[in-house]
Amino acid sequence: MNRAVNGLPKGVLHLAENDQKFSLVRYAPSVETQYFVQHYWIVRWDLRGQEPYKQTVIAHPNVNLVVEENGTRIYGVGRSTSVRIVKDHGWVVGIKFKPGGFYPFLGAPVSHLTDSTATIEEVFGIESGPLESFILSAPDDQSMVSRIEAFLAERLPEKDPNVSLVHELVMTFRDDRRVIRVEDAVRLTGMNKRTMQRLFDRYVGVSPKSVIKRYRIHEAAMRIDQGEVADWLDLSTELGYYDHSHFIRDFKSVVGMSPEEYRQK
Template sequence: MDCKNTTKCKIISVVEKKGKPTRGVLRQNKAELEAEHARYFANKDLDFFIEHYWTVRWDLSDKDPYLAETLPYPSIHIVFDRSGSKIYGITKGRFSYLLKDKGSVFGIKFRPGAFYPFFKKNVSLLTDKTLEIDQVFPINVSRLENEIFKKEDDEDRIQIVESWLKNHIPEKDPNISYINSIIDKIKEDREIRSVDKIVKLFSIGKRSLQRLFKEYVGVSPKWVIQRYRLHEVAEKIEKTEKVNFAELALDLGYYDQAHFIKDFKNTIGLSPEEYLKTIK
């Protein structure tokens, strides 16, 4: 649609849309049928701290409820939800949310380590926990929720959220850039299967690395490595007709298939074979 010079186009040119998530969403093909997902980059004044905004909309008025599940990244989220807006620490297992009737949620995904300057405490205190938003930010949450959900367009919602966030921007902490360079390397380099490899690549002491991740990220570097490798596994199971789990376990750095299956089941709640049956 050619909408040159309209207000709508001006807003869209400011808010840049990001591609759909390719990893982390379990049973992704089915999830896309049940709900609409969208992600947007943050304004340049905020993108040091914020990886992206995300929205999920669904209308299951004439359908059964759907349990949406993800394998969360090492990031803190603020989620605005009519049933209860919260700050979500990293979930070590899988995160589940029941979609029913009709609704939407709006989320802010912080870069790994980037919530620390807002929280000003050890971020591991939030791991596997939620926190009320007004325990960190001086705000009337109900009023902000109402402003957000009055708007239908994601771009309008983002403008409201960014206007609020800009009043609370802390100093840029160089540790955040350092942490993200490590995590980017973990994502890109499939040969990184141990903390010792990170220690060598970044010339940092193992204990210093572990303390840094505990304080800023909320989980250990070992957990981060395993989580990104599990993302790869879930994606391969979703997209590959036949999966050789023994080869996959070795490829991901496991000594044997049994340890791989144990980690997978502890995280997702099903063995790889059982999970495969739920998506085919």
């Protein structure tokens, strides 16, 4: 049985409002698939009798395989926010691969999927319809997760040591507030800058700079949504920025508006 994983869904903008529109449950992968998979997830919503809702997301540096009725696809990493219109009621189930974890399945640079999608047939050679029916007809969430994991477990590639390396680098970018620029990452890891950039193009799909920036903006947006921000200078300092103007530029470049405009909206 896959264990449920709790935690706030960083990257979903206007989280407090979104929390009333949908539910998200995440499940840890089994030992068999955990080398490649970060977690499995299920989103449910019920907006019957309500207006459709526009959900905006800042993508994590992960490829996702999303199973939904008549819409199953593999999503690469987006370089900016993405918007999904949620209406009526339904559910989707997905696999969130570790950063770098999808490359062994794809066998080509993951940057080919950046800002794009692929079908199940293009990558795994099977039609999506029967897979959708099998997974989405499961009687409960745990069964859906078990079915989608069984699908993946039957198709596991050889372990690529670069997957572990890339995942470790990305976690460093996420957790170490000293990493604001690629040069900071180079200094901390000792890896050549060009080598790091090539590695991320092949395994992640976006640049190290993009990954570093989006994690800081994820944190900032969540803090704003929770009403924890009193001063932009204090927030930028806590996130590791040397000056708050740099933080504001980064926020605006990803979200499309300044932090103050986001808070007011």
